[in-house]
Amino acid sequence: MRLYSYDGPSGRKIGEIGDYTLYSETLVREKSVIKPYVTKESNTAFNFIYGPSTGGLIESTLFNILTTGESIKGMTSDPMFKLRELKVLGKNVKDAMPIIERINGSFTASHSIAFLGAVEDAMEIELDEYILMGRIIELELERIRNHLHVIARMCEAAAFGVPYNNLFYMREKINRLIEEYSGHRFFHNVNRIGEIDIDLIGVSKSLENICNDAKNTYDSLRDSKIFVDRLLDNGVVKDLDCIGPVARGCGYPYDARVDSTTLPYTELGFSPVIEKGKGDAMDRFIIRFEEIQQSTEIIGEAEKRLKKHTTRPHHMENEGEGLGRVESPSGDLTYLIKLNEGKINEISMLTPSKVNLPVFLNSTRGNVFTDFHFNWESFGIWISEIAVGFI
């Protein structure tokens, strides 16, 4: 492992990965203690079960809501209904890759790049600039698509048909752009060890209009008192244990793009956008729109540095341990793997959805039922990367 070491806590705490807790600089052999969620006793409260299957949620998951009728007194969740056990142990990296790409369909680029980052760390592979910049562009395109999706879902919760359709129209344009450049709408089969199979020259030009349309929709939504009222004070996060846009919405500059050196974001002049508000759904909404603009700029800068592809790395170790970290659209995403004779011997993963789910549950206390969807969507949690195990 070239970039991380087993040591005491150093840097910000990110979350649990396998038997360890990951900090931004070290791996610590301790289990991350998830704070138990305590609800106050109430004589009149009853449990309302929402899920696991409902038209209001995109994925299957269950929420158990303690309520007195309108206000939410507390909430627990059971995200494991759709548990998938993925057969990757004992496989070589090439065979495992299509499975890793299918852990979370909306974050395929993030998962495959974080996984390959760990593999390349274990194999001690150096990457050329074309690959590094290409991977940055992939990640930022995925971020733009995801943020459009999240904000559109928030508009859907408000029954705001016009911005909802506008945003999904833009998301579809991004999907088509990704398909045009990579051959697949979800970046399947693009990333390989020490390689990428995608020619991204010209992509930033194609993004300009989408970015302007997003800016107009943002201005309009911020002008809408009805919409803003649904987000203000909804799902206030006071928890330091959050990551990604949720943390940046609370004013914490937590971002793997600055504290992971796997990809050279800082060379592109990157620094995280933060919002020093209350840490509510409104702040997460603002962060996501601002990050759409920022990602467009990053793509422009990275494209300037895309030089023609050099050759494949020839030096590859067959054994070793590696850690790969990227900032997925919802936050830090990390893989820790051990390779033995080129096969995966051990693998563990830290996903932003798993870290942020307890934070979401805590943030619902004191809200009312109708706040639920705005808050849930604003977190951008994907159950597919929680209800998953490796065998």
Added chain:
Amino acid sequence: MDFRDSGGFYMKTNNWFLKGLTKLGRTEKFPSEKFEAKSQVNEKVKSEKFMPFNKSLHLYSIDSGACGACNMELQAISTPHYDMNRLGLFFTNTPRHADALIILGVHSERMVEVLEKAYNAMPKPKLIISLGDCALSGGLIGECPEISGKSVVNIPGCPPNPYAILEGIIKAKEVSSK
């Protein structure tokens, strides 16, 4: 258009709602010429039943163990490029109002009962559609849900794109009504 005209009616020209309506993206014509239909009719199920869905079809989807991409592509058929409503297709929020159950994802132990309960709660006539490689064969991930054997139409792809999904759903509607 100046909104100050028309009998003293005044509305801010920067009104987001009107701007959005006039600028909203257009729905596309179904690309029949270049589209290769891939959905497969399950002849066994089809010949067993007659289900008259001549007009609209209301859809309820269940994620049994999907990665999320099939979920996104299914949801995309309601967005402006595809506009499922023009074809008489609608999502419903409960199986009680559904004509068709759409299954996404692989078999997962705890979703078996959920799928069965939802199917039993649907009024007759009703049909099942399997969407994506996971739901129709288990794909690269696992096994398919047992109930997907009752599908009238299978829509392959990982994930199938929104046009392939529309084509498959329309086919399910047509073959069931014959």
